[in-house]
Amino acid sequence: MYQKGRAWIEIDREKLCRNITVLNNLLPQGCELMPAVKANAYGHGAVLIAGVLNEIGIKAFCVATIKEGIELRRGGIEGDILVLGYTCLKEVGELQKYDLIQTVVDEKYAENLNDYGEKIRVHIKIDTGMHRNGERCENREAIKKIFELKNLKIEGVYTHLCVADSSRREDVLYTRKQGQAFYDVVSWLERERNVLKKHLLSSYGLMNYPELSGDYARVGIALYGVFSRREDIVDYISLHPVLSIKARVAVVKDLLKGESAGYGLMYTAECNKKIAVLAIGYADGVPRALSCGKGRVLMHGYFAPIIGRICMDQMLVDVTEVPEIEEGDTAIVLGEVDGKEVSVYEWAEQTESITNEVLSRLGGRLERILV
Numbered sequence: 353m354y355q356k357g358r359a360w361i362e363i364d365r366e367k368l369c370r371n372i373t374v375l376n377n378l379l380p381q382g383c384e385l386m387p388a389v390k391a392n393a394y395g396h397g398a399v400l401i402a403g404v405l406n407e408i409g410i411k412a413f414c415v416a417t418i419k420e421g422i423e424l425r426r427g428g429i430e431g432d433i434l435v436l437g438y439t440c441l442k443e444v445g446e447l448q449k450y451d452l453i454q455t456v457v458d459e460k461y462a463e464n465l466n467d468y469g470e471k472i473r474v475h476i477k478i479d480t481g482m483h484r485n486g487e488r489c490e491n492r493e494a495i496k497k498i499f500e501l502k503n504l505k506i507e508g509v510y511t512h513l514c515v516a517d518s519s520r521r522e523d524v525l526y527t528r529k530q531g532q533a534f535y536d537v538v539s540w541l542e543r544e545r546n547v548l549k550k551h552l553l554s555s556y557g558l559m560n561y562p563e564l565s566g567d568y569a570r571v572g573i574a575l576y577g578v579f580s581r582r583e584d585i586v587d588y589i590s591l592h593p594v595l596s597i598k599a600r601v602a603v604v605k606d607l608l609k610g611e612s613a614g615y616g617l618m619y620t621a622e623c624n625k626k627i628a629v630l631a632i633g634y635a636d637g638v639p640r641a642l643s644c645g646k647g648r649v650l651m652h653g654y655f656a657p658i659i660g661r662i663c664m665d666q667m668l669v670d671v672t673e674v675p676e677i678e679e680g681d682t683a684i685v686l687g688e689v690d691g692k693e694v695s696v697y698e699w700a701e702q703t704e705s706i707t708n709e710v711l712s713r714l715g716g717r718l719e720r721i722l723v
């Protein structure tokens with residue numbers, strides 16, 4: 353057991369590998385996983401996660417920024433690394449130095465990359481209806497011009513689906529239209545040239561539209577064992593949350609009837625209470641919206657409500673009902689033990705968000721360890 357530190361994240365290697373198996377089984381013929389390890393692998397620790405995935409044979413990753421790509425390389429990660437987002441032109445040399453693949457976000461950007469003057473590996477992003485980055489699928493002249501640029505080593509084309517998580521009829525039709533638009537561009541391109549890699553599925557795309565196929569599935573959230581929302585859970589895709597958060601009990605003290613605690617004195621004891629100070633706060637990613645009884649932690653198998661306002665680095669919990677609590681004990685802030693769980697769905701609902709946001713905001717101050 354890990355016994356140092358004030359608060360930390362545990363990554364369950366076995367569950368991560370089980371999720372990979374589950375997702376591999378969903379893959380259409382000829383498609384492989386390209387895990388999304390952006391935003392520090394959705395808070396899980398990018399080098400840690402990609403390292404495990406490398407060990408079990410995953411050879412392609414995607415990240416949002418060049419900095420995230422460099423971090424992976426410096427951490428010894430092998431294989432293709434695709435930068436999904438914008439890279440400023442000053443940093444193009446680093447793409448080459450660290451052997452990263454850059455996304456071309458439109459024709460103008462392609463020309464600017466080309467002007468760097470040396471070969472750069474790229475995938476071309478096609479906008480099929482999300483209207484975020486990517487050259488519009490109907491601008492075939494522009495797409496053709498990109499393919500004529502001499503310094504771009506074009507290794508793939510891809511698009512992104514924007515309503516693949518929805519089962520509303522109009523969204524299903526929209527997703528099918530996006531798929532059709534993408535493959536129309538691909539087959540038009542392939543009349544004159546060989547397009548190496550084509551991809552369009554992320555987690556919900558893979559789970560809901562595997563028939564849209566492709567060479568890669570860029571899975572993020574599902575890999576970490578969760579859906580974006582609780583209501584999306586389906587029992588035929590058995591995912592296991594990979595991450596838990598633990599924090600140390602720094603102080604245990606009595607709070608007498610009528611006394612208040614924390615910033616704003618938001619909590620008042622209605623009878624004599626025992627409280628514990630946990631060494632974790634909102635700067636570590638515990639949402640402040642869980643303050644004042646909304647959230648709870650697990651201690652010795654009991655739920656202890658969060659009381660008062662969560663501070664930046666610490667928070668208070670009511671441990672009156674928890675037996676034998678001592679300074680130095682460990683609280684499960686997120687995670688499960690013996691069938692009891694504080695789940696990331698709970699946090700997402702309490703903050704009116706999705707699990708993706710809750711996880712990706714977990715702080716850099718928490719150490720990540722593999723268990």
Ligand SMILES: *Cc1c(COP(=O)(O)O)cnc(C)c1O
Pocket residue numbers: 388390436512553554555556570571572573574708
């Ligand atoms: C973040 C991202 C993904 C991964 O999305 P999930 O829904 O977490 O699977 C895939 N593709 C692109 C372009 C992304 O930005």
